[in-house]
Amino acid sequence: MSSDKTTDKAADWFRNEELRAVEKSIRRIVRANDVQSKALAKQIGLTAAQLVILKATAALGEVTTTVLSAHVDLSPATVITILDNLESRHLVERYRSRHDRRVVHTRLTPEGEALVRRAPEPMGDAFAHRLAGLDEERRNQLIAALAAIADMMAPPGGAPASAGRAKTTLSH
Structure with missing residues (x-):
């Protein structure tokens, strides 16, 4: 066996070990996030994603779904689904712009504001x-x-x- 093949095998081993270490760390992060989201659901009745949307709405004020989606790095469809849920629970309200009826804004309700004030950090x-x-x-x-x-x-x-x-x- 040549020295180059030995070096290649060693390099492959290190790359595989590094990749496994990254995968393991990401799995730990995903699991910790799931556990935290379940704890939030028990504590305040919201998932981490719902709380992130509420906190973003509080930070941004009256906001469009497009801006909210970009701010929280979730797809517009996912944000709309979350907003539907939050609106049915009277935590947010949506309304059409007076200047352009195609534009829909979201804002917190007083109940949503109160929940954001007492809510823990999503993570x-x-x-x-x-x-x-x-x-x-x-x-x-x-x-x-x-x-x-x-x-x-x-x-x-x-x-x-x-x-x-x-x-x-x-x-x-």
Whole structure:
């Protein structure tokens, strides 16, 4: 066996081990997200996705589905389904623009505002505190790494989620 073949096998082994480590970490993240979403459902009666939409609506004010969809990185169809559920629970209300009847805006109801004020972080307060406890450079490194992984996992042909975005910093 030549030295090149041995080196190739070693390189393949490292690539496979690295890929397995990435897959394992992603599975752990997905599982933790599922557990947190179930805990939210028990605690406040909303899934993580519903809470993200509510918090985004609170942050953006009266907002269109298109803007809300881009803000939370969910498809417009998914956002509409979530808004239908939230509207049936009287947490949001939708109405047509007076200037252009084709445009539909969403805003929180007083019940939705009250729920957002008392709601925990969608990813969990413990995670939020741990992340906040890191120095700014480390937080930004983690955010960049996660964005890069999300971009690599995105379907081919689509624009990366981070395309055109300014660097996210958490120092406010």
